[in-house]
Amino acid sequence: MVSFTTPWRNWKHVTKLDPDKNNxxxxxxxxxxxxxxxxxxxxxxxxxLEKVKDLRAKxxxxxxxxxxxxxxxxxxxxxxxxxxxxxxxxxxEKWWAGGAHISWINSLKTVFGGFNKIPWEKIVIExxxxxxxxxxxxxxxxxxxDLSVDQIVSHAVFADRIMHSPIVYIEYSGKFGDPNVVRxxxxxxxxxxxxxxxxxxxxxxAEIMSKYAxxxxxxIVYDDIGKYKQTIL
Amino acid sequence: MVSFTTPWRNWKHVTKLDPDKNNxxxxxxxxxxxxxxxxxxxxxxxxxLEKVKDLRAKxxxxxxxxxxxxxxxxxxxxxxxxxxxxxxxxxxEKWWAGGAHISWINSLKTVFGGFNKIPWEKIVIExxxxxxxxxxxxxxxxxxxDLSVDQIVSHAVFADRIMHSPIVYIEYSGKFGDPNVVRxxxxxxxxxxxxxxxxxxxxxxAEIMSKYAxxxxxxIVYDDIGKYKQTIL
Numbered sequence: 001m002v003s004f005t006t007p008w009r010n011w012k013h014v015t016k017l018d019p020d021k022n023n024x025x026x027x028x029x030x031x032x033x034x035x036x037x038x039x040x041x042x043x044x045x046x047x048x049l050e051k052v053k054d055l056r057a058k059x060x061x062x063x064x065x066x067x068x069x070x071x072x073x074x075x076x077x078x079x080x081x082x083x084x085x086x087x088x089x090x091x092x093e094k095w096w097a098g099g100a101h102i103s104w105i106n107s108l109k110t111v112f113g114g115f116n117k118i119p120w121e122k123i124v125i126e127x128x129x130x131x132x133x134x135x136x137x138x139x140x141x142x143x144x145x146d147l148s149v150d151q152i153v154s155h156a157v158f159a160d161r162i163m164h165s166p167i168v169y170i171e172y173s174g175k176f177g178d179p180n181v182v183r184x185x186x187x188x189x190x191x192x193x194x195x196x197x198x199x200x201x202x203x204x205x206a207e208i209m210s211k212y213a214x215x216x217x218x219x220i221v222y223d224d225i226g227k228y229k230q231t232i233l
Numbered sequence: 234m235v236s237f238t239t240p241w242r243n244w245k246h247v248t249k250l251d252p253d254k255n256n257x258x259x260x261x262x263x264x265x266x267x268x269x270x271x272x273x274x275x276x277x278x279x280x281x282l283e284k285v286k287d288l289r290a291k292x293x294x295x296x297x298x299x300x301x302x303x304x305x306x307x308x309x310x311x312x313x314x315x316x317x318x319x320x321x322x323x324x325x326e327k328w329w330a331g332g333a334h335i336s337w338i339n340s341l342k343t344v345f346g347g348f349n350k351i352p353w354e355k356i357v358i359e360x361x362x363x364x365x366x367x368x369x370x371x372x373x374x375x376x377x378x379d380l381s382v383d384q385i386v387s388h389a390v391f392a393d394r395i396m397h398s399p400i401v402y403i404e405y406s407g408k409f410g411d412p413n414v415v416r417x418x419x420x421x422x423x424x425x426x427x428x429x430x431x432x433x434x435x436x437x438x439a440e441i442m443s444k445y446a447x448x449x450x451x452x453i454v455y456d457d458i459g460k461y462k463q464t465i466l
Contacts, residue, residue, distance in 0.1 A: 097327055098322070098391065102384075106383055109387065115387075116421065150339055150342060151335075154335050154338040158335045161338075161353055162396070163397070164397040
């Protein structure tokens, strides 16, 4: 019997902050006071433990959960509330779809002094399906993005039924995705909760994807704080 | 919440029959009447749907569960009680550690007319860690077998904590493995039940591995029926 405490099922809106970007006081204030449900700290490039800790310090007054999405095993700051660990289901490489995680478990065993001493309750797997071939994450992880709707759903169902992954994350990173794809995935999940990310920069786009998923809003907070606030329904 | 019905937790001894081998009347009789708890039908090479169906027909009077371990998507006979689907955690190739399964889900969707119509209750994932580099399965699936005990356990813990796999299968295929490895894996599993296979051809070897795992007994049934019977404790 596997049981999860699943606070993320109640989140409508998550803000993604990149430790490698300029997280100004204005941005931090807008995020902490704007009504988002959780803050996900992560990025694809240029991530160091120092930057992760700097951003954590800026968020010290947060009353909402702080989630670290570790980009690599070294950049893990244990003071975050959860580790949202990406596993890229449609990567062609074993490394991104399990290999890195096995290696990480081995290093955590050493850090914590035993496999059973790892804080498993803080570790939450996000099964990513990355669908924008132009996104940095798709290139780095060598994703297959040329997929039919059924093939996309097959990836999500694998994460759901085979991996019992707490989260399936449909990621269009930088581009607004196809709502029909997101709906088809949502309709076929049983255990997993759905996250959607990519191109949400207006109230209308937030409303469309919120019908099916917790929306992850990232880039717009750096581009236009006013528009960012409109994505919080 | 994920819940499994887990009859396999009560099995002490499973007999593995290979559809590509000569399953004589004497062998079938010894297996059906000898006291094994379940029959796992599978092999690595030369498997066809016809051979799988032939062996199923020979087992039609079985009172114990019949498990099909599909070698490839085409060779699936739906009259078996369960599909025990291997996923090779220490393969270097994404295909054997998820890719084939995603593709299989897509074809099952077509066969059954919907992802939700697939008989999920019959599908049981076996997370294999293959540790004998000379075994055909290790070569075919390009396994990394040169692993420390901690690295082996890390693979098992990935299957357990990340994949919530119902079964972890330590496979030495053709060789008797290291009981210390099997014990270390057993000590670190929380959700997953442990299977052990490889080189069990005597009562003594059966007793050693039965302390930690459900034992899978295969080749000896073809080599020496008398010795096979001794492995059933």
